[in-house]
Amino acid sequence: MKTKFFRQISNIYIGMIFIYLYLPIFIVVVYSFNKSMAGTEWMGFTMDWYRKLFKDLNVIIAFKNSLTIAIVSTVISSIIGTIGAVGLYKYNFKGKNLVEGLLDITIVIPEVIMGIALLMYFSQMRFPLGIGTLVLSHTTFSIPFVFIVVKSRLAGFDSSIEDAAMDLGASRFKVFTSIILPLILPGILSGAMIAFVLSFDDVIINFFVSGPESTTLPIKIFSMLRFGLSPEINALCTLMLLITFGILIMVQFIKTMGTKKV
């Protein structure tokens, strides 16, 4: 009938979009096993790149750095961005326009300028360049993204629920944790995922603000281009995908187990 047709169309649509999303991923994975180093010819199956990857300390350290920086900056920016979104949504205060302006500018500013400006800033303050400065910079550019997503989730929020809860004796803190927080949780998670992607993939700001002992993965990859992108990186990405999928499946499994018990 009409709804069955509609459901089929929607399934096809979702399927096609997922194909679009995963087509390059498929290529990345397949080519991690390709014997050829450059070019697109398939020259035979090999696990050499994986072996090379495990011996390549530079790439592994860069990867570890990127992951650490991404996780830490995502956590901090999610906290600050969420709290700020709630605050700027509910309250007015003297410098509100300034703060919102700064948030907007941070999103709009070209990365090259932000990188150079931050570097000079850290240099003037004698901050040693390293993982610390990278985390601080990434947090700075991620906060506005979390802010926007959470704020859009808050839009239309009915504050009478809050008032009712307080009338019934809940403290403001409890109101925040048991009413507001659960409501905006999908917003926080979306913002956090965006922040993670931004941080993990960043090249330009990383370049300026990192020190000699804190290379990140995107910089390493980007500068490998001059001499040819090694399929080692494909191997690395494939492994990352495997691990993430593995975690996802585990989580899903635990969830379904949990509901089954109940």
Add this chain to the structure above:
Amino acid sequence: MKKNPFKILILGITSVCFIFALSACSIQSKPTSDNSEKVVNLFTWANYVPDSVVNEFEKQTGIKVNYSNFSTNEEMLAKLQASRGSEYDVVICSDYIIEVMGKQKNILMQPIDKAKIPNYKNVDPQFLNQVYDKGNKYSMPYTLGSQMIVYNSEKVNFPIRGYKDLWNPALKNSLVLVDDPRIVLGMTLKKLGYSMNETDSKKLDQAKQDLLKLKPNVKVLDADTPHNSLINGDTTVGFMYGSQASAAVKANPKFKIVYPEEGMNAEEDNFIIPIKAPHKENAEKFINFMLDGKISNEATTANEYVNTNKAAKKYMSKEYLNNRAVFIPDSELKRAERFRDVGSATKTYDLIWSEFKQR
């Protein structure tokens, strides 16, 4: 009572952030200040110094190499300027940027003590005492790069001998060039018989008109992997660095290499030591190591650039000597022109490049 949860929360968050910031900074502040530390911070293109060479240095001297990367000379300069010449011990960069750095008010490089670098005598004299650093006060040559024409002889049915052939209308939408204003403009200027470092505005305008005529032929501009579009069949003729041309020919032996008859460009990459390098002695040891003949040959065989070390010649393989992309005869090198900074004409070059891209 009701205030407490908030207070605790704020205190908690701020102290976590504070502790974190402190610990992150303290992790970093130790390594970079100690000169007797067994570390050397290298800053250059990725894979430019091969892994095998790095490992050998580490084994021989026990000094760990922190290999940081940049993709262009100007990026390197921006970073060096903004950090005021500290952080890195050895930088490998190109000649024209060394010329720029040498002219600055606050020089970011420090003079290299040749007494500490005995292998300096191995460098081929034809690459020394160049205009960008007379007397080699600040720099010592590593390799030489040059650009050349590569084309698919199966798809192109007329002989290509020089830059002017790239303007042939038969090559519509089939060229790949390096995405660099100096290289592309330089090739146009050379075609017109002018210098690659031309500053005369009339001549530059002429070059601009000529360059705009080339645009319809250009399919791809690629700074890093121009050989890929040749190999994939998206383009049939390319103008690119020797190492890239070599990669193309290795992938398809039907590709032919041409040294443009109007004259080539040669770009020397050199070692320099930034003025506030944290580990100066280790930097000197590293440079001396790299100027050893055997090591030099190992490096250029891997990165496929032109070798500048006369002590390396006896180690060179037949394959290297026969590779036209990599072993360029002295006759060509002698008439090759070097890029130099064009001073205030840089704005004009930038404008021409922007217009070229907009066409």
Add this chain to the structure above:
Amino acid sequence: MSSRSETPVVKNTVKRRIPNFEKSFFILPISGWMIFFMAVPILYIIFISFLQRGINGGIDVIFSLENYKRIFSPLYLRIFLDSVSIAFTTTLCTLFLGYPFAYLVAKIPKRFRILAVMLIIIPFWTNSLIRTYAWMILMSTGGLINNVLIKMGLISEPLKMLYTYGAVLVGMIYALFPFMVLPLYTSIEKIEGIFIDAAKDLGANPLKAFLTVTLPLTMPGIIAGCILVFIPSLGLFYICVLMGGSKVMLIGNLIKNQFLVSRDWPFGAAVSIIMMIAILVIIGISIKLLGKKIHLEVF
């Protein structure tokens, strides 16, 4: 209710004492952070935009408006327009592709919903450069798609897909897709099914229910998604460089070139400032227009 009128004193004092402290808790972290880390860098950029490029690429402390005058020339205005047009097209395409997708995902049974959202974003945890190169492997003349189509006999000559405007668009939409879908999803997921059911009960057909209920309520998500796609796409020049053959100068490359090639930092700063102002104005106007129409506060 009755308790309110009986205990106004207690309620008022409670309201007066805590909010100040609580207000600071919510406002200080973000304000403090942004002012500390961004105010000074921004002032620095504004400062150097009024200076001049030194002969050897440094910065001469000579005040002039020349950089700003230079920007308002046909060449640079065209660059700006080209960039805005690509960004705008990308935003529209991601919106039209992403909205139905987000809507359908929001309807997936709760157990699998988070899984689906994670599946959307996982491809983006690999490096973007690798993904772009993967697209080039797919779309090049000797690439996978052409090989498959030729083998299947559907075409005789390879399609010239790469190094075209279409290729750039495919790459841009791909790179920014989650930035549109995630905010849309968070907005759509919030809508209670009961609103739509109520509308249907009142006689609206599905299309009308969508237009009058769902669309306005998800407008904050749409606006957030458009902003999160439009702005980064103005700076995402490397996709045009890789998949378009770098044949067009976009504002992102222009700025990068000023800092990293021509070493004209003052001019680069001036271009950036003009660009930032222009974008903020465009966004500000669009939000005010949309906001007025739908009566919702977003920013």
